[in-house]
Amino acid sequence: MVIKPPRLQKGDTVGIVTLGSPLAANRINEGISYLKSIGYEVVVGEHVYSASGFLAATPEQMASDLMNMFENKKVKWILPARGGVGVEGILPYLDFSIIAQNPKIVSGYSDITILLNVLYEYAQLITFQSLLLIDFKTNTPKYNFDQFFHATSTVTSPWQITNPPGVALRSLVPGNVSGPIVGGNLTSFVGTLGTSFEINTDGKIIVLEETHEPINTVYRYLNHLLLAKKFDDCLGIIMGECTNCQAAYGKTYTDLINQFLVPLGKPLMSNLATAHGRFKATIPIGATVNMNTYNRTMTVMEPTVSP
Numbered sequence: 358m359v360i361k362p363p364r365l366q367k368g369d370t371v372g373i374v375t376l377g378s379p380l381a382a383n384r385i386n387e388g389i390s391y392l393k394s395i396g397y398e399v400v401v402g403e404h405v406y407s408a409s410g411f412l413a414a415t416p417e418q419m420a421s422d423l424m425n426m427f428e429n430k431k432v433k434w435i436l437p438a439r440g441g442v443g444v445e446g447i448l449p450y451l452d453f454s455i456i457a458q459n460p461k462i463v464s465g466y467s468d469i470t471i472l473l474n475v476l477y478e479y480a481q482l483i484t485f486q487s488l489l490l491i492d493f494k495t496n497t498p499k500y501n502f503d504q505f506f507h508a509t510s511t512v513t514s515p516w517q518i519t520n521p522p523g524v525a526l527r528s529l530v531p532g533n534v535s536g537p538i539v540g541g542n543l544t545s546f547v548g549t550l551g552t553s554f555e556i557n558t559d560g561k562i563i564v565l566e567e568t569h570e571p572i573n574t575v576y577r578y579l580n581h582l583l584l585a586k587k588f589d590d591c592l593g594i595i596m597g598e599c600t601n602c603q604a605a606y607g608k609t610y611t612d613l614i615n616q617f618l619v620p621l622g623k624p625l626m627s628n629l630a631t632a633h634g635r636f637k638a639t640i641p642i643g644a645t646v647n648m649n650t651y652n653r654t655m656t657v658m659e660p661t662v663s664p
Contacts (some may be wrong), residue, residue: 358481359477359481359482359483359537359643359644360457360460360480360481360482360483361460361483361660361661361662361663362433362460362461362462362463362482362483362509362662362663363433363460363461363462363662363663363664364509364510364511364512364662364663364664365433365434365462365506365509365510365662366433366510367395367396367397368396368397368398369397369398369433369434370397370398370399370400370429370431370432370433370434371392371397371398371399371400371432371433371434371435371436372399372400372401372402372426372429372432372434372435372436372461373385373388373389373399373400373401373402373405373436373437373438373490374402374405374419374422374423374426374435374436374437374438375402375404375405375406375407375413375414375419375422375437375438375439376413376419376422376423376437376443376444376447376469376472377412377413377419377437377439377440377441377442377443377444377468377469378411378412378413378439378440378441378442378443379407379408379409379411379412379413379441380413380438380439380490380491382406384438384490384491385405385406385438385490387493387494388438388490388491388492388493388494389401389490391493391494391495392436392490392493397434398431400426400429400431400432402422402423402425402426403418403421403422403425404418404419404422405422405438411441411442411443412442412443412446413443416443416446416447416449416450417450419443419446419447420447420448420450420451421450423435423447423451424450424451424452424455424456426461427455427456427459427461428455428459430459432461433461433462434461434462434463434464434509435461435462435463435464436464436465436488436489436490437464437465437469437472437489437490438489438490438491439467439489439490439491440465440466440467440468440469440489440542441467441468442468443468444468444469444471444472444545445468445471445545445548445549445552445554447472448471448472448475448554451475451479453476453479453480454480456476456479456480456482457480457481457482460480460482462484462485462509462662463476463482463484463485464484464485464486464487464488464489464505464509464639465485465486465487465488465489466486466487466488466489466541466542466631466632466633466637467489467541467542467545467568467632467633468542468545469489469541470486470540470541470542470545470546470632470642471541471542471545471546471548471549471554472484473485473486473541473642474539474540474541474546474556474557474642475554476642477537477539477642477643478554478556478557481643482643483641483642483643483644483661483662484641484642484643485505485508485509485639485640485641485642485661486540486541486564486631486632486639486640486642487501487504487505487508487637487639487640488501488502488505488637492637498521498635498636500521500630500636500637501636501637504518504637504638504639505639507639508639508641508657508661508662509639509661509662510662511660511662512660512662512663512664513660514657514658514659514660515647515656515657515658515659516656516657517654517655517656517657518629518638518639518640518646518655518656518657519638519655520628520629520630520636520638521630521636524628524630524636525628525653526626526627526628526629526653526655527626527627527628527653528625528626528650528651528653529614529615529618529619529625529626529627529650530619530621530622530623530624530625530650531624531650531651532593532623532624532625532648532649532650532651533624533647533648533649533650533651534562534592534593534624534647534648535592535645535646535647535648535658536560536561536562536592536593536645536646537560537561537562537643537644537645537646538561538562538563538564538595538640538641538642538643538644538645538646539556539557539558539561539562539563539564539642539643540556540562540563540564540565540595540640540642541564541565541566541632541640541642542565542566542567542568542632543565543566543567543575543578543579543582544567544570544578546565546582546587547578547581547582550581550582550585551585555585556587558587558588558590558591559590559591560590560591560592561591561592562591562592562593562594562595562646562648563587563588563591563593563594563595564594564595564596564597564629564631564640565594565595565596565597566596566597566598566599566600566629566631566632566633566634567598567599567600567602567633568598568599568600568601568602568632568633569600569601569602569633570599570602571602571603571604571605572599572602572603572604572605572606572608572609572610572612572613573605573606573608574605575599575602575610575613576608576613576617579613579617579618580617583621588621588623591623592623592624592648593623593624593625593626593648593650594618594621594623594624594625594626595625595626595627595629595648595655596614596618596625596626596627596628596629597629597630597631597632597634597638598628598629598630598631598632598633598634600632600633600634601633611627614627624648624650625650626648626650626653626655629655641657641661644657644658644659644661645657645658645659646658
């Protein structure tokens with residue numbers, strides 16, 4: 358049975374961690390100031406401002422910051438500063454039994470989705486592909502905040518994962534399936550294949566998105582997932598955006614979906630506003646979702662937080 362973290366309320370404490378690449382201090386401070394301005398308390402991990410090349414700190418140090426946030430009784434929401442390389446390096450240093458005993462809201466996207474899916478797989482914790490600290494600024498669309506705070510603050514169900522107005526979901530292969538939803542960044546998942554932390558798609562609905570990759574590289578990654586049998590037993594596929602992904606050899610992202618994924622015959626939708634795009638739907642990793650391609654809906658069938 359999945360573990361649902363306690364719901365988020367104004368005045369709660371947010372724990373800021375950096376778990377991959379470093380982030381400039383002014384960007385960190387901008388996000389912290391915004392969080393405080395909307396009514397949240399903030400505590401900062403020891404290595405949030407650190408920088409050591411392309412990593413913020415050693416994997417052990419970043420993992421220690423994360424575990425400290427799980428063990429801090431005041432912290433209700435763990436918010437990574439950004440994604441970037443290195444997130445997978447912290448995984449061997451996490452204590453999943455402690456995490457399961459101290460459930461918190463954890464959000465993020467990009468490489469952070471490796472962590473989100475591992476927390477669901479190893480600690481049975483529902484997590485959220487959604488906001489990072491870098492998104493807490495004045496020009497972030499209201500839609501992004503509305504999606505996140507609805508998913509993490511209300512205990513009513515069912516509720517819909519919806520695109521912003523004027524952005525239509527596309528139904529490509531018919532089907533109506535229900536199951537836990539997993540997924541996130543395509544590149545990140547390919548990097549974990551063959552490890553004990555690779556994504557488990559058996560009996561799951563999988564959502565994928567990508568950014569800043571040419572389409573021939575996106576094909577390579579999808580084919581790698583196919584050869585690793587990650588599409589064999591999944592219930593359905595939801596393709597998010599491929600943000601700033603350039604066409605290659607005359608083929609676009611839409612072409613790739615139609616020519617590579619449609620023939621798999623799995624219920625399939627595309628054009629979900631996700632992660633690296635300007636608009637970010639909140640995906641509750643591990644929650645049971647109904648995917649109905651006939652009416653182009655994604656319905657979360659259970660509360661994703663506890664009272």
